[in-house]
Amino acid sequence: MDIRHLAPEELTDRLSDRRTVASETVYEGYIWNVQRDEFELTQDTDPLRRDYITHPGAVSVLVLDDDDRVLLINQYRRPVGMTMWEIPAGLLDVEGEDPAAAARRELAEEADLQAERWDVLVDFHNSPGSSSEANRIFLARGLSDVPEAERHERDGEESEIHGAWVPLDDAVRAVLEGRLNSPSAVVGLLAAHAARADGYRSLRAVDTSWPGHPGLR
Numbered sequence: 001m002d003i004r005h006l007a008p009e010e011l012t013d014r015l016s017d018r019r020t021v022a023s024e025t026v027y028e029g030y031i032w033n034v035q036r037d038e039f040e041l042t043q044d045t046d047p048l049r050r051d052y053i054t055h056p057g058a059v060s061v062l063v064l065d066d067d068d069r070v071l072l073i074n075q076y077r078r079p080v081g082m083t084m085w086e087i088p089a090g091l092l093d094v095e096g097e098d099p100a101a102a103a104r105r106e107l108a109e110e111a112d113l114q115a116e117r118w119d120v121l122v123d124f125h126n127s128p129g130s131s132s133e134a135n136r137i138f139l140a141r142g143l144s145d146v147p148e149a150e151r152h153e154r155d156g157e158e159s160e161i162h163g164a165w166v167p168l169d170d171a172v173r174a175v176l177e178g179r180l181n182s183p184s185a186v187v188g189l190l191a192a193h194a195a196r197a198d199g200y201r202s203l204r205a206v207d208t209s210w211p212g213h214p215g216l217r
Contacts (some may be wrong), residue, residue: 015217018039018041019040023038024036025054026051032054032056034051034053035051035053035054036049037050052129052130052132053130053132053133056092057136057213057214057216058090058092058135059092059099059100059103059135059137059138060089060103060106060135060137061088061106061111061139062121062137062140062192063088063113063143064139064140064141065165067165070166070167070171070189071111071166072085072163072166073087073110073111073163074162075158075161082181084180085164085174085185086182087137087182087184087185087189088110089135089184090109090110092213092215099210099213099216100138108150108151108152110152110158111163112146112151113143113145113146114143115143115144116141116142116144117142118141118206119203119204120138120203120204120205120206121137121139121192121203122136123135123136123210124183124187136210136213137184138206139203171189172189172193175190
């Protein structure tokens with residue numbers, strides 16, 4: 001393995017031009033599909049074959065109040081058989097919906113809240129070795145309640161959602177002690193803790209481009 005020094009501006013993930021030889025959908029699911037690709041890692045070598053989940057992507061919201069508390073919501077997650085403390089989040093499954101608009105919608109639907117101040121906190125891929133899912137976490141501040149007459153009626157697992165306001169430092173400690181495992185919560189809480197060091201001045205604008213999302217490049 002070649003190890004070298006990087007200039008600060010070189011530390012970035014980049015799109016690859018590796019050639020796709022063949023691609024097919026091998027499973028169609030309720031929310032996402034499984035795709036099989038054959039591609040050339042390098043020229044003049046046999047193609048490699050990989051199966052992976054094609055995913056519409058998601059947005060999450062790290063909600064921060066004036067007392068430096070974050071909103072965590074508790075929800076049952078069937079694949080891992082756990083009730084988990086998470087941050088509000090949802091799929092980008094509305095055709096043509098802007099990620100920031102989706103984040104505002106999810107905050108209202110899952111937490112009955114709206115926010116005046118929005119910033120991009122962090123972007124990440126949940127599992128880039130097996131899924132195309134891209135997740136953007138927004139930081140929401142300047143909070144107010146959604147009027148009761150306009151609140152979303154939750155169903156399914158969301159009908160059991162309940163929430164708690166937790167000091168940011170306590171939530172970060174829970175992450176480091178292994179008590180919180182939701183990926184968006186873990187990434188969002190650690191990112192907010194880091195961003196707080198410079199008063200959140202390093203955060204990106206809410207309409208910042210998102211090349212990490214395959215459908216928004």
